[in-house]
Amino acid sequence: MNTLITEVKAHTEPRLHGEAITSLPHDLYIPPDALEVYLETFEGPLDLLLYLIRKHNLDILDIPMAELTRQYMGYVEKMQAIKLELAADYLLMSAMLIEIKSRMLLPKPAEVESEDDPRAELVRRLMEYEAIKLAAQKLDELPQVGLDLMVANAYFEQIIQVQSAQVSMEDLLAAWQNVLKRASHFAHHKVGKAELSVREHMSQILRKLKEHNMMEFSALFDVENEGIPKLVVCFLAILELAREGLVKITQQEAFTPIYLHINQST
Amino acid sequence: MESNNTTQIKTILEAALLTSPSPLSLDDLLRLFSERVERTTLRMLLDEIKQDWQARKPNSMELVQVASGWRFQALAELAPFLSRLNPERPQRYSRAAMETLAIIAYRQPVTRGDIEELRGVAVNPNTIRQLQERDWIDVVGQRDVPGRPSLYATTKTFLDDLNLKSLADLPVMEVFVEQPFSESDAFIETGSETVAQVDFIDNSDASAN
Amino acid sequence: MESNNTTQIKTILEAALLTSPSPLSLDDLLRLFSERVERTTLRMLLDEIKQDWQARKPNSMELVQVASGWRFQALAELAPFLSRLNPERPQRYSRAAMETLAIIAYRQPVTRGDIEELRGVAVNPNTIRQLQERDWIDVVGQRDVPGRPSLYATTKTFLDDLNLKSLADLPVMEVFVEQPFSESDAFIETGSETVAQVDFIDNSDASAN
Numbered sequence: 001m002n003t004l005i006t007e008v009k010a011h012t013e014p015r016l017h018g019e020a021i022t023s024l025p026h027d028l029y030i031p032p033d034a035l036e037v038y039l040e041t042f043e044g045p046l047d048l049l050l051y052l053i054r055k056h057n058l059d060i061l062d063i064p065m066a067e068l069t070r071q072y073m074g075y076v077e078k079m080q081a082i083k084l085e086l087a088a089d090y091l092l093m094s095a096m097l098i099e100i101k102s103r104m105l106l107p108k109p110a111e112v113e114s115e116d117d118p119r120a121e122l123v124r125r126l127m128e129y130e131a132i133k134l135a136a137q138k139l140d141e142l143p144q145v146g147l148d149l150m151v152a153n154a155y156f157e158q159i160i161q162v163q164s165a166q167v168s169m170e171d172l173l174a175a176w177q178n179v180l181k182r183a184s185h186f187a188h189h190k191v192g193k194a195e196l197s198v199r200e201h202m203s204q205i206l207r208k209l210k211e212h213n214m215m216e217f218s219a220l221f222d223v224e225n226e227g228i229p230k231l232v233v234c235f236l237a238i239l240e241l242a243r244e245g246l247v248k249i250t251q252q253e254a255f256t257p258i259y260l261h262i263n264q265s266t
Numbered sequence: 267m268e269s270n271n272t273t274q275i276k277t278i279l280e281a282a283l284l285t286s287p288s289p290l291s292l293d294d295l296l297r298l299f300s301e302r303v304e305r306t307t308l309r310m311l312l313d314e315i316k317q318d319w320q321a322r323k324p325n326s327m328e329l330v331q332v333a334s335g336w337r338f339q340a341l342a343e344l345a346p347f348l349s350r351l352n353p354e355r356p357q358r359y360s361r362a363a364m365e366t367l368a369i370i371a372y373r374q375p376v377t378r379g380d381i382e383e384l385r386g387v388a389v390n391p392n393t394i395r396q397l398q399e400r401d402w403i404d405v406v407g408q409r410d411v412p413g414r415p416s417l418y419a420t421t422k423t424f425l426d427d428l429n430l431k432s433l434a435d436l437p438v439m440e441v442f443v444e445q446p447f448s449e450s451d452a453f454i455e456t457g458s459e460t461v462a463q464v465d466f467i468d469n470s471d472a473s474a475n
Numbered sequence: 476m477e478s479n480n481t482t483q484i485k486t487i488l489e490a491a492l493l494t495s496p497s498p499l500s501l502d503d504l505l506r507l508f509s510e511r512v513e514r515t516t517l518r519m520l521l522d523e524i525k526q527d528w529q530a531r532k533p534n535s536m537e538l539v540q541v542a543s544g545w546r547f548q549a550l551a552e553l554a555p556f557l558s559r560l561n562p563e564r565p566q567r568y569s570r571a572a573m574e575t576l577a578i579i580a581y582r583q584p585v586t587r588g589d590i591e592e593l594r595g596v597a598v599n600p601n602t603i604r605q606l607q608e609r610d611w612i613d614v615v616g617q618r619d620v621p622g623r624p625s626l627y628a629t630t631k632t633f634l635d636d637l638n639l640k641s642l643a644d645l646p647v648m649e650v651f652v653e654q655p656f657s658e659s660d661a662f663i664e665t666g667s668e669t670v671a672q673v674d675f676i677d678n679s680d681a682s683a684n
Contacts, residue, residue, distance in 0.1 A: 043361055044387030089387045128384060131439055136361065136368035138437035143342065145427040146356040150348045150494040152327060152338035154536060156285040156549035156557045167568060167576070169637055173646040175573035176581050179593055200642040203583045203628030206615035245619045246584070246626065263619035273533045278556045281535035281549040284493060285557060298556050324482050326490035340490040347487045347507050348494060 045093035046129040048075055053126070060126055063119055065104055069097040096122065201237035202246075209247065209262045217249070217258035275303060276311050283315075284327075289335035289426055312336055333425030333432060356400070363393045367402065371424070372439055375406050375417035394418070402427065484512060485520050492524075493536075498544035521545055572602045576611065580633070580645060584615050584626035603627070611636065 042048045052071050053060055076090045103118035143149050209215055220238065221231055238260065241247040251258045282298055283290060295308055316329040319338075327338045340348055349355060359367065366389060369381050381389050397403045402424040408414040420433070430436065491507055492499060504517055525538040528547075536547045549557055568576070575598060578590050590598050606612045611633040617623040629642070639645065 046386035132368050135439045136364040139368050140364050142428045148345050150340040152284045152493050153287045153496045154285045154493050154547040157554045158558055169646050172577050176577035179574050197643045199583050203615050262616050277533045277535045281553045282557055285549050297559050324486045326486045340494050344490045348491055350506050
């Protein structure tokens with residue numbers, strides 16, 4: 001409220017006009033070659049505003065908007081002159097400052113003035129930003145591993161216990177499903193237990209033949225221990241092996257033993 | 267027999283902590299013994315090791331507890347010597363990066379928008395990436411607003427690297443006491459000064475408009 | 476005064492060696508003191524540190540000299556414990572490996588060519604080797620075609636590791652079944668191998684065409 005009064009008073013009593021022109025922004029002056037570097041050190045419009053407030057020892061809770069806005073605009077103009085890229089954020093803040101300033105110049109109903117200071121939002125942001133800025137400085141001062149702290153890191157002989165990949169039946173099924181989905185010529189093909197049994201026997205017979213080179217046909221059947229279904233599967237496996245050209249079935253003449261051997265003719 | 271066993275456990279703990287590049291949690295340390303040692307025993311022995319090293323004269327290392335566990339580190343006074351060895355030290359961050367980090371640390375979880383609002387400038391995506399690559403911050407979720415912006419928070423590594431046990435150990439953030447404007451004592455004290463400034467500015471104002 | 480100094484140098488050396496992830500050469504160690512300590516002094520002090528730690532009871536670490544310099548390392552007898560901290564993550568097989576394994580399991584005996592035809596891409600020899608080294612597949616013969624390619628089949632170990640009694644226990648996979656469900660239900664219910672065999676033959680014939 002006091003500020004409002006002074007603002008209004010200042011507005012209506014332009015008696016210091018001449019003085020204003022001569023004593024302008026004394027600390028806005030920066031040697032031209034240092035200006036760019038200097039302006040770039042601000043982390044944004046809030047940072048610049050904070051700088052101006054601290055520099056002029058202004059009360060953050062009662063910012064003289066006119067002074068602050070004028071000084072701020074001075075910097076922004078310099079920034080624009082040297083084409084600093086941050087201009088957009090700064091221009092937005094200029095607009096905000098001017099808006100606040102103009103709202104403060106408007107007469108207000110007396111009963112709401114204390115809660116309705118147009119500067120409130122700006123002050124809140126400035127204070128929050130300053131708190132973070134100080135917190136950032138303190139964080140930066142904390143000792144950091146690698147810079148100020150060296151952690152133990154001596155050597156030891158790692159005894160590697162290789163763990164094999166875990167494969168579940170679900171994984172395997174999913175992989176198989178994938179293969180089938182991609183292999184379009186598999187459409188309408190049905191894979192069931194039976195096929196696997198036959199295929200398993202095919203592998204087993206091949207294994208045996210690899211070991212013995214040649215086996216009598218009847219030796220491949222364990223008639224005493226296997227039930228009929230297994231024997232049939234075994235027979236089917238032999239037929240399939242023959243069909244696929246993996247084994248040769250030979251017989252010297254009728255009623256002599258039938259032999260199986262791995263097909264090695266090339 | 268029992269004391270022998272305790273000695274062996276302490277020896278193994280010490281070796282583990284001196285060779286591990288990252289802090290070891292109690293769970294990690296339990297694994298050393300295939301979980302066959304009680305947590306309370308481990309905690310007690312860690313304290314003993316800490317004291318043993320403190321009592322060691324001369325001494326070079328200390329056992330400390332940070333966010334993700336226990337680690338040995340060189341005594342702070344030796345760091346200036348040791349840092350001569352390491353030409354590839356972690357970089358110091360820019361002010362912008364430190365402010366972004368501070369906002370994430372003190373206000374977490376926050377979105378990029380929150381950071382921009384607080385700092386009054388756009389956040390450089392590189393800053394976020396830099397902090398993520400250091401494993402100091404990560405995405406902990408999305409805010410349920412249009413665009414579902416990522417929510418950032420600091421990690422345990424951040425606390426470890428700053429030698430902190432928890433966020434509560436962060437330097438206290440100075441909070442400004444917000445007073446109603448009209449009641450500000452400060453204003454009254456500096457009142458005359460303000461008047462002068464305002465008077466003088468107001469004119470330049472006119473010229474600026 | 477001198478001994479004080481020596482103590483400090485030893486402390487710094489010890490801290491440097493305990494915090495360095497790689498061995499430190501004499502040149503590295505000289506840098507710690509901005510080259511203001513003699514090499515011979517350093518070498519002597521390193522020997523002293525080595526002996527100090529050897530004399531330490533109980534002890535966890537030893538100072539050793541390796542090709543590229545000096546390092547502290549955990550005593551060999553502690554390594555088995557320390558290795559428990561970082562067990563090798565159980566590997567996962569790549570999709571390619573899993574599909575190769577599935578083809579061998581379901582279609583055995585098959586050649587590499589068969590696998591490639593089914594998968595539509597070349598088989599990485601490493602994949603086959605990986606499965607062979609695990610003793611999950613082996614060569615059961617050669618197909619009698621030019622080049623005599625190896626025929627792969629799954630082994631008993633494979634069945635054991637997947638807790639299967641026989642290949643017939645592998646999950647049944649029916650794709651694009653022509654028959655209505657009721658019929659396939661019947662198939663499962665009977666569980667009779669003989670019934671299924673007939674199915675199989677018809678189908679495998681069809682697929683072979």
